[in-house]
Amino acid sequence: MTDAPILCVTGLCKSFGAVVAARDISVDVAAGEVVGIIGANGAGKTVFVNMITGYLKPSRGTITFAGTDITGIRPCDAAHIGVCRSFQTSQVFMTMSVLDNLLIATAIASKGRTSLLRPLRDDARITQCEAILNRYGIREYRDRVASTLSQGASKLLDIAMAGVSEPRVLLLDEPTSGVSVEEKYDIMDVVISASRRQGTAVLLIEHDMEIVERYADRVLAFDQGEKICDAPPRQVLADPRVRALIVGPDDADDSTARPRETTDA
Amino acid sequence: MQTIVAVLIDGLSYSSYLFIVSVGLTIIFGVMKILNVAHGSFYAWGAYAAAYFIGLFHGMGFPHWFGFVLIAVSAVAVGAIIGLAIERIILRKMYEHEEVHILLATFGVFLILEDVILLVFGVNPYFAYQPMALLGSVKIAGVTRDVYSLTLIGLAIVIALACWLCLARSKWGKILKVVIFDREIGLAMGINVNAVYVYTFVAGAMLGALGGAAIAPTLSVSPGIGIDVIVLSFAVVVIGGMGSIAGAIIGALMVGLLRATAVHFVPELELFVIFAVMAAVLMVRPEGLFAPARARRI
């Protein structure tokens, strides 16, 4: 990874009153790199993602994307230039069909000026979306209304929508939470292989250490708003401090066997 | 100087009347989360009932002071009968509906009650001047005003105090606060929320009717009087903060004094200023000046 980093975060701070949610965080992410972010509930992982995508304004620090300062821009502008995200609890258009959900995402992502003025259910667009549905394995739900989907399928749709625009930085907020054990590797294979192909940098928030170990090139460990570790997965997971705070000292090796934590602040 | 005194007196008596009408609306909204368009009908019915009975009993030779009794009786009767009927027959079945549908339903009730007034009382105006004539007029700093209009100020203060005592000092107030904060928590605590709704709605209706009954002696009670009142009380309630009694006081004072000022200085803007302020408050503080605490649902 000798390229100039696509995303540079320098000295990022955020506090809500007396609570410090981010304390002087600096991270560089290279194009195509997959960076895992781990930490206990309330460690500040989601706040970090929210600041990068412009949902929260940092109290201090800068965020640079491909050489431009994007600190504090609106989420829609972040998405527009190529910083997209998925959500911990899936955010989809509940009253619309799965296909329509994706069609909307595609229409917004498309760079053509008249894209939004053309009919939504344009043939070319439908073909494009069906390919995405196939890739994510949710083709069978094509015409189901999104509110009737299972949690796992809804999650897949959420991730698929975030990836439609082929972003250069993709932030995944717990992509496998609420997804069955059999499905989680499938999801991750799809997302990560697509990202690798497009050279997308991925920031992956996860509680599941197996997933982190398997997919991340590098892992950041957060504790109380602070970055306490930044190294390749094996090294981070072996770190005694990380083991004590996050992984748990005894059962680090069989993390799939215990019930996972599912919520984050 | 005289103009300022006139503005103050007119403004305060107008504010008092607005407060009496609006406080019922804000209580109903606070507890039931219903923006009740039919509140304008309670007002109109209160006014008609009071004017009709005052005229009737005066014709039978009752003394002038009996009019005050009739005003109170009309308000209670209208609130109890019409309020109870609306809650039982219509709103009771609608609590699960969308907000817009409930609001429209109260609009439907408003339209119906407007015409029932015509069918019952006819199209000719009623004048119930007797209570006002009894009290005569008084001169304050060179400004002559009816004593009756001034008593409205006293009535508003009494009602404000009563509401405050009821909410802050009684067991009832505590129950109401729970239901206002979160209906589900109220249910979980074993509060009979349906009963709370009935009492609230009837009390709100009585207050609306009292506003109409109390103002009846000062005007000609004629068809359509509820139409203007309802938007004015919307303005009062929105300015103060929907569901807040302190807000209703502030809102009524602002609207009343503004209108009185406009009437004396720029009569063309009499109505405009009220709604301009309503819009301005919504723009700066959408929750109103005195927004009550809300349950967070995340």
Next chain:
Amino acid sequence: MRSLTGDRTVRGVLIGFTLLAIAGFFLPAWIVNNVMFGLARGLAVLGLLVLLRTGLVSFGHALYFGLGAYSVALLEQLAGVTELVPRLAGAVVVAGGLGWILGFVLRRYRGIFFAMLSLAFSMALYGILVKTESLGSTDGFSVSPTVLFGWSPETRHVFLAMVAAVCAFAAIVVQVYLASALGHLTTAVRDNEIRVEYLGYPVARSIHTTYVLSAMLAGAAGGIMAMALGQVDPDSMVNWTVSGELVFITIMAGAGNVAAPFIGGVVFEFIRTYAFELAPHAWQLIVGATLLAIIFFLPNGLWSLIEKPWKKLEKRRD
């Protein structure tokens, strides 16, 4: 263009309005008048339907309805304009212009706050109109018959045809808009604003666009109403009861199709006329009772009466 004529709703609208315009020549004047008033209201309701798609209910759309109507009246008072095209254009531009300005404020509000702020704006206009002598005060203005390119038709039937053409045009524009990706964004915004924002489209812009379109439609509607009625006045054009009636027709019609508002508008006008004939002092009672009946027994509006059997029929055909 091919996709346009392939749209069943567009075909239906074209056929329906053409038939209506032709039928107008054989119908008695009172029916023609009612249909015209109904279509005018329907046009404003079409504006409310677009807003409803994005989850917003305006209790102040009489602002634009009245503004359109008064534009027509004032164009005549100040410049002697009686031609259809400038009248309509004036109504649309004035309403759309104010909608664009107020949109910057209103796009930040949702739910009851949106409804109340709309109400405040519309009542502010009402307050000005009612109290200003030079704007006609409570009496308003009368409006002379409309001229079409120098030709003043002698019967109301020609005017009905013109109104039908305008409404058909508006319905098709809205249908195309709603079928476009931009139009579907309205529903997307109603469902999940956060997602729309994170996909890269500003929610505020989507709502603003929809709001201006809605204001323009209501403005055109008011303009047509002024021409059809031959007069404008604050109480029947701008007061809150007018806004209430428009929302009522929106719910009565149902939001399922761009044709629904016009059906709703005409039905409303006939209910009102018949109620007035039947009981001059109780027409509001009948209208109010209808409103309650619709809310209780037909919450998805009149359109659901048409839609359900149609869908059943289609299923059987498949």
